[in-house]
Amino acid sequence: MNPEPLISVRDLHQKIGRQEILRGFSLDIFKGETLVLLGKSGGGKSVFLRHLIGLMKPISGQIVFEGDDITKYNERELEPVRRKIGMLFQDGALFDSMTVYENVAFPLRERGERNEKVIRDKVHDALGMVNLHGHDQKMPVNLSGGMRKRVALARAIISPPHVILYDEPTAGLDPIVSDSINRLIRRLQKQLAVTSIVVTHDMISCDHIADRVALLNEGKRYFHGTLQELHGTQDPVIRNFVDGKSTDDDDFAPLDSPNEDN
Numbered sequence: 068m069n070p071e072p073l074i075s076v077r078d079l080h081q082k083i084g085r086q087e088i089l090r091g092f093s094l095d096i097f098k099g100e101t102l103v104l105l106g107k108s109g110g111g112k113s114v115f116l117r118h119l120i121g122l123m124k125p126i127s128g129q130i131v132f133e134g135d136d137i138t139k140y141n142e143r144e145l146e147p148v149r150r151k152i153g154m155l156f157q158d159g160a161l162f163d164s165m166t167v168y169e170n171v172a173f174p175l176r177e178r179g180e181r182n183e184k185v186i187r188d189k190v191h192d193a194l195g196m197v198n199l200h201g202h203d204q205k206m207p208v209n210l211s212g213g214m215r216k217r218v219a220l221a222r223a224i225i226s227p228p229h230v231i232l233y234d235e236p237t238a239g240l241d242p243i244v245s246d247s248i249n250r251l252i253r254r255l256q257k258q259l260a261v262t263s264i265v266v267t268h269d270m271i272s273c274d275h276i277a278d279r280v281a282l283l284n285e286g287k288r289y290f291h292g293t294l295q296e297l298h299g300t301q302d303p304v305i306r307n308f309v310d311g312k313s314t315d316d317d318d319f320a321p322l323d324s325p326n327e328d329n
């Protein structure tokens with residue numbers, strides 16, 4: 068018998084303007100697993116992540132997190148939920164005017180921690196976990212793309228989260244740096260016993276880190292299974308995605324931001 072899911076997404080619907088982004092998306096995520104979420108560019112994966120931290124409310128549907136439907140929560144009720152979730156944004160979202168140390172310490176100070184020794188020890192531990200000892204006084208502008216991601220990750224785990232959300236953690240990184248980020252995702256899963264949800268287009272990364280994979284297609288869960296099941300299927304939609312093939316529809320898909328004024 069399956070254990071209770073840590074997060075249960077039930078029949079989520081969302082629209083932006085007239086565009087239906089999620090059309091009854093459902094997904095169970097279990098404690099301690101790394102779930103990789105695949106899907107076409109512009110398909111709604113980042114929008115879905117924003118629902119998980121309460122930055123967007125669905126039109127209908129539920130997100131049950133540790134037994135409670137968080138879609139009904141107000142900002143105050145969401146605060147303790149957000150503390151349990153570390154988010155690695157696509158661009159890292161570091162504060163460029165702050166040192167690495169201050170970036171990583173930021174969530175602690177935000178939550179009212181004033182004891183400098185506690186802050187120093189936690190920042191030290193978090194930077195150690197992402198192999199960034201000795202870089203704490205650098206400014207983000209002086210870091211490589213991979214290092215920026217690792218700083219953002221240190222900030223996301225400064226108070227050990229129950230869940231880490233990764234939005235395209237290897238995008239824009241070379242294969243070697245991507246590999247180090249993949250290893251880090253795996254290592255954190257083990258060290259922190261954390262549940263991870265990773266949005267990516269990177270199939271190498273997916274094969275490296277996934278315990279389970281879901282494919283979001285046309286607003287719905289098209290596939291949910293193990294890597295073995297993903298690679299074993301002959302379903303053409305999944306195969307095109309896994310093998311990186313475009314379809315005629317993709318060639319003629321409307322551009323994201325058509326310049327209608329011209």
Ligand SMILES: Nc1ncnc2c1ncn2[C@@H]1O[C@H](COP(=O)(O)OP(=O)(O)OP(=O)(O)O)[C@@H](O)[C@H]1O
Binds near residue numbers: 108
């Ligand atoms: N704030 C917003 N305002 C208007 N449209 C938005 C907004 N955020 C997302 N969208 C639209 O919602 C759709 C889904 O976007 P989303 O970023 O979730 O896709 P994605 O699957 O994460 O894509 P990618 O893999 O390219 O990052 C897109 O068509 C996007 O243009």
